[in-house]
Amino acid sequence: DAGVTQSPTHLIKTRGQQVTLRCSPKSGHDTVSWYQQALGQGPQFIFQYYEEEERQRGNFPDRFSGHQFPNYSSELNVNALLLGDSALYLCASSLIREFTDTQYFGPGTRLTVL
Amino acid sequence: QQQVKQSPQSLIVQKGGISIINCAYENTAFDYFPWYQQFPGKGPALLIAIRPDVSEKKEGRFTISFNKSAKQFSLHIMDSQPGDSATYFCAARPGSARQLTFGSGTQLTVLP
Numbered sequence: 090d091a092g093v094t095q096s097p098t099h100l101i102k103t104r105g106q107q108v109t110l111r112c113s114p115k116s117g118h119d120t121v122s123w124y125q126q127a128l129g130q131g132p133q134f135i136f137q138y139y140e141e142e143e144r145q146r147g148n149f150p151d152r153f154s155g156h157q158f159p160n161y162s163s164e165l166n167v168n169a170l171l172l173g174d175s176a177l178y179l180c181a182s183s184l185i186r187e188f189t190d191t192q193y194f195g196p197g198t199r200l201t202v203l
Numbered sequence: 204q205q206q207v208k209q210s211p212q213s214l215i216v217q218k219g220g221i222s223i224i225n226c227a228y229e230n231t232a233f234d235y236f237p238w239y240q241q242f243p244g245k246g247p248a249l250l251i252a253i254r255p256d257v258s259e260k261k262e263g264r265f266t267i268s269f270n271k272s273a274k275q276f277s278l279h280i281m282d283s284q285p286g287d288s289a290t291y292f293c294a295a296r297p298g299s300a301r302q303l304t305f306g307s308g309t310q311l312t313v314l315p
Contacts, residue, residue: 130308131209131305131307134302145301147302183301192303196246
């Protein structure tokens with residue numbers, strides 16, 4: 090049973106560019122959450138997708154957008170990249186009907202903005 | 204009110220010792236408190252979690268102690284092993300929402 094997978098593993102972009110990160114949830118999961126983890130910090134919630142809609146959003150600008158597909162996989166898009174967007178981007182999947190909604194994290198995509 | 208404060212930032216323990224990491228929160232709506240373990244280059248992995256209707260939960264060498272009145276909870280790692288060396292994050296979530304609020308992390312080093 091595959092866990093949460095993310096692609097690519099690493100990515101280098103320059104300021105002003107756009108980036109798309111991808112996530113496949115754990116088998117049987119229907120909800121995907123995205124987090125940004127700066128070096129030496131805890132993950133910060135970006136948004137969560139369920140039934141192909143954004144259900145919750147953290148304190149991130151509109152440059153951060155996402156999408157969920159019918160097969161529950163998800164994309165995170167970041168436009169007009171800033172140096173401060175350099176971070177590890179984590180995807181977490183869960184099953185929304187479980188009360189505790191345990192979130193299982195993928196290995197992350199390391200984004201470097203030059 | 205959304206913050207979760209974690210301490211210490213780093214911790215060095217001898218093999219066989221007890222590692223203790225503490226977290227405090229302000230938001231009384233939080234009702235689910237997981238702990239995650241993260242190794243370099245990996246995503247966080249759920250270790251153990253607790254709800255505020257119990258004061259303690261134990262799974263193997265890992266124990267969460269929860270003090271609802273003080274709004275504090277802690278992770279105890281008994282018989283710490285070098286393989287436990289990792290970064291540990293506490294987190295919290297209100298029942299009405301799905302997002303996790305994480306602490307800033309504790310880098311644990313267990314010396315052989």
